[in-house]
Amino acid sequence: MPHPPPTGGDLSRLRRLNSLSAVNALRGAGAVTLSALAERTGLSRPSTKEVLGELIDLGWVAEVSPSAGGMGRPARRYRFRADRGHLIGLDIGGHNVRAALADLDGEILAETRQPVLPLAPREERLAAIERAVAGCLALAGKQLCDLWAVAVGTTGIVTPDGRVAYSATIPSWTGLDLAGRLRELFGCPVLVDNDSRLAALAENRRGAARGAQDVVFLHVARRMGAGLIIDGKLHRGFGAAAGELVMLPEVRWLRATGHLNECEIVPEGTSPEDAAGYTLAAARRGEPLAMAAVDRYLDDLAVGAAAMALLLDPEVVILGGGFSRSADVLLEPLRARLERSCMRPPEVRASTLGEECVVLGAIDYAVDHVDRHYFTTEAGPVQALPPATGP
Amino acid sequence: MPHPPPTGGDLSRLRRLNSLSAVNALRGAGAVTLSALAERTGLSRPSTKEVLGELIDLGWVAEVSPSAGGMGRPARRYRFRADRGHLIGLDIGGHNVRAALADLDGEILAETRQPVLPLAPREERLAAIERAVAGCLALAGKQLCDLWAVAVGTTGIVTPDGRVAYSATIPSWTGLDLAGRLRELFGCPVLVDNDSRLAALAENRRGAARGAQDVVFLHVARRMGAGLIIDGKLHRGFGAAAGELVMLPEVRWLRATGHLNECEIVPEGTSPEDAAGYTLAAARRGEPLAMAAVDRYLDDLAVGAAAMALLLDPEVVILGGGFSRSADVLLEPLRARLERSCMRPPEVRASTLGEECVVLGAIDYAVDHVDRHYFTTEAGPVQALPPATGP
């Protein structure tokens, strides 16, 4: 029988915990004085100083110019060196590849976009990915060797080891060892996950669902998806296939978009990509036919949304994805439908991150990965900052 | 802005962690030698001894007779004093009130059952609860003042503070402040939760889903329910209403049992309670009409089950509740249906705890409560054992 949890332990472990506590207090807090840090960590000033000194020696923390103004002796100030490593977030969709470059705090430094055709062959899309990343690096004046991790959100079902098991939106993607290919390309750790899940993560960290413990994120676009935050953590499931509610016919998500695409009001010859947007815009203007189509669409959308809300009882449901541009048309009716179906209806909010939610979620995922690697109890003592060539 | 997590800290905190580690290593492990304990906790022998000495002083640990046989000097042995406190688990259903008495390890010492009519008034059911508990106490020779906690599983939606917001099975229950009433009755902390959720907890701790991180528990009986274990923890949801998928018509769980009740093969005059069981038994014998009814029943059951499996991607789905007696008829077809609907089908297993799953889950919930209260980091240092009159 394996021993349960290796809790407690050594004195060095206590130091490690306090180092982590200090790192967490410094992360994203800008310039912090020693006294402030001591208060946040709960340690005494001398202990905090010792911990901080160690972090400075390891290269994770730097001193910045002392504070000006105020009473008493000016305090020296310190900051987390978020600029010592860089991360790439990728959103691989049917029509676009988006990339963003961020520092270790997840602060965005550069963004690019590369259009691709949904039916483009694998290599073409991979080339677009490479261009998008190269563009980000050039914009920020960085190099490949500055990258510590690349996180990717893509449509479809992704296995735990980063292969694309199946993608309806990008046919050529099915069966690809995406993580492996990108590792070759970028020479650093690559994390791959489903795009809807990463979007949910972003909304939870910096968007409309900030602070919520239980979140249902509805990725509404031509094709639907869902991402779940449960107990403050992204839920992936045993086989990393959580959120694939679309596949169940009774949930009516497969046919939902059809109501928008096939609305009679859509002019002949409108491309299938633009039809839904046309109907939504027409509904906003008050065209009766369009409004009826949107109503039918919402009826179908609400079935799956209600199933999730009833099953999980989340604090908030986020309406995100491409169609969330039309949140003004969709939000209130969705809320009304959920209030009819649910005993304890959740809040319903529109995404605040819009089109960028997947890229931002990928960045957040990469930040988490770095944190797990360097700043968790399991990872051993806080390690020295890797040399400038990357980890 | 509130300070995030009060991690790390004092030297005393380290001792606390090690005390907890020792308690956890002792819980449910019977008699343990000092060396074995040292190995499990990861501490050195002398440190382990000191920690153990403290726990003995506080009254949580006792020495037992030294081990006989074996090489070398016989080791002194120690055990967790699970018998110093007692817990009650209750299952309040439409037709029965079940009670169990357990020690602090969750080991069952006595069980009783009191029949009640579904339409019985509140006070009658409350009296049955009192009788069931009194019976347990008498069987084990204990008294009310020996109880440290009472945990209750009941049908219906339970608010976080222990009121019954709504119960379809027990009409008189709706609106009752169950936790308040039982606290008056028993004079100790009372925890109330939905019965399906507690059953899921029991299967995760000691039943068919032991060790699984993500579990969907299907409570199949006259009325359906669901309980979710996510990331190893019972999922309650923001308003403690998680699992109420039944309420959604599209999921077809409301009408499912009807296929069994209304099967032509059921003899005239069979009571509504027994009709479904009759059909299931007939299906097992191979009666074509019954088999067709069970098929239709399974079609409906599978819709909700598939929705849950697709959304959460659990490791295992447990078929539990009253109808799990007929798991031989239901399990394989359900598995086949899930394999058709799911990209990565979960394992499907029958409950191993049967009728007792709710009572056992209530006990497990009560054990968790005691653990949270006495043996967690948040609870401060491990407290002295309360005096014999209860906590």
Add this chain to the structure above:
DNA sequence: AGAGTTTCGAAGGAGCGCTTCATTAGTAGC
């Protein structure tokens, strides 16, 4: 320039866990 305020840096003390070693209590073999 002096009082007040806040931070800095060093010294001394207490708690906790680790290693080490002599001692003790049993079994196995002759």
Add this chain to the structure above:
DNA sequence: GCTACTAATGAAGCGCTCCTTCGAAACTCT
């Protein structure tokens, strides 16, 4: 019945981490 072996016990001494306390330093306000 005696000796050799084995494994646990108990006490002593060490090192690490955090704490409290104090005088000195640096800057603002009057």
